[in-house]
Amino acid sequence: MPESRPRIIPEATVARLAVYLRVLAGLADGGRSHVSSGELASAAGVNPAGLRKDLSYLGPCGVRGVGYSVAGLRDRLTEALGGERSRACVLVGIGRLGSALADYSGFASRGFQFVGLLDTDPATVGHQVGGLTVRPVAELEGLVAETQATIGVITTPADVAQTVCDRLVAAGVRSILNFAPVALSVPAGVDVRKVDLSVELQVLAFLDQQRDGAPPVLAPVRATAQGGVR
């Protein structure tokens, strides 16, 4: 068997694989050579059996009776999630949230590099943020073509998010991360993921109310502690 079988990996599993990869990076820095599924699952906040099932999508990666090689599993996960190559991202809307993202070092270390920051506000254009100069949004198309950026991040106000999205897609971007509180519509073949912080708070408020209001019939609580992002 020269090549790993191209089994389909569920999206929920992909998200967890990214978490495992981060935990493994920390273990590697700590000098650990091996980990068991139990320890890794605990650090990632998931069920050990689920973790093993997730990893099984990549084919056998561990040694029975011993565990997983930290470096080996890290390399395998890196490859599965898209390889070593760094991915170019453009960020549109350099306000408070956009500035925080542009200035964050945690993305570069995982292979994501911002290659362009765009805004309409003349007071913002020209400023340096995270080592880049903010450019006028008119340069969007040229910038995407030039840098071959594959990921677009939208942190503009909600009312212009769809327009920005359309321009990104027309320019060739096929993956979009959206922070604006609107549902973007995109053609088939383009992936959108939405981060909605108000919804997160609202869900917490609901769970809180439910906990107080209906203790007799307890709701089906997830066993472990993490709320999935999905």
Added chain:
Amino acid sequence: MPESRPRIIPEATVARLAVYLRVLAGLADGGRSHVSSGELASAAGVNPAGLRKDLSYLGPCGVRGVGYSVAGLRDRLTEALGGERSRACVLVGIGRLGSALADYSGFASRGFQFVGLLDTDPATVGHQVGGLTVRPVAELEGLVAETQATIGVITTPADVAQTVCDRLVAAGVRSILNFAPVALSVPAGVDVRKVDLSVELQVLAFLDQQRDGAPPVLAPVRATAQGGVR
């Protein structure tokens, strides 16, 4: 039937109800009096049948042949998600991301109010952010007790997130929104939701690679456009 039956609402549905509520707020501002499930679903980026199923957890809210009353449904959703009362939130770690959150007006309009901003950095403590003064983190316990805050938001570096979380829980906070890239462990009865932006990017990168690499056998693509948060 004087009171609506206390049926159990799935967490995925709760998250979507929050989205519907936001869309309805926009429609109400626009002066609309009625909406159909199709229109509402389109604006929220979900399937119309799914939307009706979600709403059915609250009991009948619409009029057949006509649709839903915008104001009526908005009130019903507001009540189901935790009522009108504003919820007090404390924010720990007023760095780049924390400042952006503290300064964001979109939370207050949905009933979430920051009542305390905490940080350790002497250069940050004392500054005004979003109308509040940043306080030293030593005041955490007193502040929670005083304000009866129910939600804690963590935007500190990852290595101190668990410590901060423990202090929040000990002080009485039972709902936590975590932005640090670690899995927090909490006692039963405390809810944690995690926002992991690196994972979002990594999933997009994976989908991108999968699209290019294996076009013969297409992956099971979600019909509509939005990636759920979960």
Added chain:
DNA sequence: AACCGCTTGTGAACGCCTGAACAAAGTCGC
């Protein structure tokens, strides 16, 4: 060389959620 304990990998059952089809119900037009 064989045994024993430990850990992985996987098969199957269960429950949740999603998507579609159908029946009930109310309104508008005549």
Added chain:
DNA sequence: GCGACTTTGTTCAGGCGTTCACAAGCGGTT
């Protein structure tokens, strides 16, 4: 007043994801 059309609410089936439990495999030990 009655019929037809529109839209909701619900029921059903299918898929996906999660969990448990167990067999298979490997290292270390005697």
